[in-house]
Amino acid sequence: MRNREPNGITRRGFLGSATVLFGAAGIPAANLLSTTSQPEATIAESMPMPGKIALEEHFVIPETLNASYGAAGSPEFRMQLEDIAAKRIAAMDRGGIDVCVLSLVGPGIQGIPDTAEAIRVARRANDHLAEQIAKSPKRFRGFAALPLQDPTEAAKELTRCVRELRFCGTLVNGFSQVKDQDSEAFYDLPPYRDFWATVQELDVPFYLHPRSPLPKKQPAYDGHACLTGSIWGFTAEALVHALRLMGGGLFDEYPTLRMILGHLGEGLPANLWRIDNRIARTLAARPKAKLPISHYLRENFYITTSGNFRTQTLTEVMLELGAERILYSVDYPFEDTGIAADWFDHAAISDAERMKIGRTNSAQLFRIQIRTCGADTLIRQSRSDVRSYSHT
Numbered sequence: 001m002r003n004r005e006p007n008g009i010t011r012r013g014f015l016g017s018a019t020v021l022f023g024a025a026g027i028p029a030a031n032l033l034s035t036t037s038q039p040e041a042t043i044a045e046s047m048p049m050p051g052k053i054a055l056e057e058h059f060v061i062p063e064t065l066n067a068s069y070g071a072a073g074s075p076e077f078r079m080q081l082e083d084i085a086a087k088r089i090a091a092m093d094r095g096g097i098d099v100c101v102l103s104l105v106g107p108g109i110q111g112i113p114d115t116a117e118a119i120r121v122a123r124r125a126n127d128h129l130a131e132q133i134a135k136s137p138k139r140f141r142g143f144a145a146l147p148l149q150d151p152t153e154a155a156k157e158l159t160r161c162v163r164e165l166r167f168c169g170t171l172v173n174g175f176s177q178v179k180d181q182d183s184e185a186f187y188d189l190p191p192y193r194d195f196w197a198t199v200q201e202l203d204v205p206f207y208l209h210p211r212s213p214l215p216k217k218q219p220a221y222d223g224h225a226c227l228t229g230s231i232w233g234f235t236a237e238a239l240v241h242a243l244r245l246m247g248g249g250l251f252d253e254y255p256t257l258r259m260i261l262g263h264l265g266e267g268l269p270a271n272l273w274r275i276d277n278r279i280a281r282t283l284a285a286r287p288k289a290k291l292p293i294s295h296y297l298r299e300n301f302y303i304t305t306s307g308n309f310r311t312q313t314l315t316e317v318m319l320e321l322g323a324e325r326i327l328y329s330v331d332y333p334f335e336d337t338g339i340a341a342d343w344f345d346h347a348a349i350s351d352a353e354r355m356k357i358g359r360t361n362s363a364q365l366f367r368i369q370i371r372t373c374g375a376d377t378l379i380r381q382s383r384s385d386v387r388s389y390s391h392t
Contacts, residue, residue: 095337
């Protein structure tokens with residue numbers, strides 16, 4: 001297991017950074033380390049790939065903590081959710097994460113049936129996040145929390161967050177409860193069309209995060225409450241919601257919308273051929289959409305690695321959508337940044353694909369400027385770091 005250090009970027013982290021960037025530039029790591037001893041090379045290889053951008057990383061505010069998915073956690077876990085400062089940055093450094101795009105943990109605003117309260121708390125959460133980002137602007141970005149109980153107010157809040165708070169887009173925790181605890185509002189419904197027009201106009205991504213199904217709406221889970229959350233219910237809810245958006249013709253009307261699904265696609269890529277095939281051959285009702293579901297998934301969706309650290313599944317998603325459509329994520333603090341990095345950094349994919357998924361795809365999608373420098377600069381810096389480390 002990798003040694004964990006409590007704060008900051010270590011000298012070993014610098015060495016790992018140079019090693020990975022050399023690989024991206026076509027310079028073998030062996031050449032870089034030819035003047036060093038074997039233990040130093042081993043140390044370099046053990047460090048996480050640097051410069052990652054992660055974007056399903058959660059925080060909480062006091063108003064939503066007790067109703068959140070983190071409420072059952074230990075005091076330490078709850079503290080991890082609340083912290084947007086040194087401890088979170090230390091966890092990022094352990095996983096080689098340069099930038100995190102933060103979002104309000106679920107069910108968040110979507111679980112507040114009172115519309116006026118949902119509007120108030122969403123604004124409070126967004127203002128709090130903006131204040132924290134301002135303290136570490138090189139490390140954090142933000143996703144807006146939206147009161148989709150009222151599509152018009154949600155559009156206004158997204159506009160404010162993008163244009164005034166400089167957020168990257170929005171992460172919404174599944175369907176919204178409206179007025180009634182047992183209600184479910186899905187975003188393919190007609191009242192949300194003008195909201196989607198705003199999303200497209202602002203040209204920012206919409207991350208559709210799952211949430212647990214409501215008990216009275218899912219009798220199949222009776223007696224098996226453990227299945228309603230991240231074990232299975234999350235996947236089922238998000239997959240159906242995404243299919244509703246695609247099948248309902250949303251992307252025919254707004255073709256440049258950019259959506260994000262987590263957890264390596266919530267099982268959708270694995271079922272893509274069958275969905276298209278059955279739509280084409282079914283004797284029953286067909287979706288309103290003009291094109292195959294596979295078209296919308298490949299053209300309008302990005303997929304993240306959040307909380308699904310399985311190389312076989314990653315490879316399948318790459319085959320269906322291409323590495324250009326996959327984004328690195330952890331799902332912190334529900335998942336560990338070090339475990340995520342250990343998996344991703346050693347997954348059986350090419351270094352070019354690793355760089356795209358871990359860094360450049362997100363940088364392009366969210367317009368995040370990434371630090372670069374020439375190979376000669378990296379050579380001088382890395383050799384200096386090797387010498388410094390060997391004398392400590």
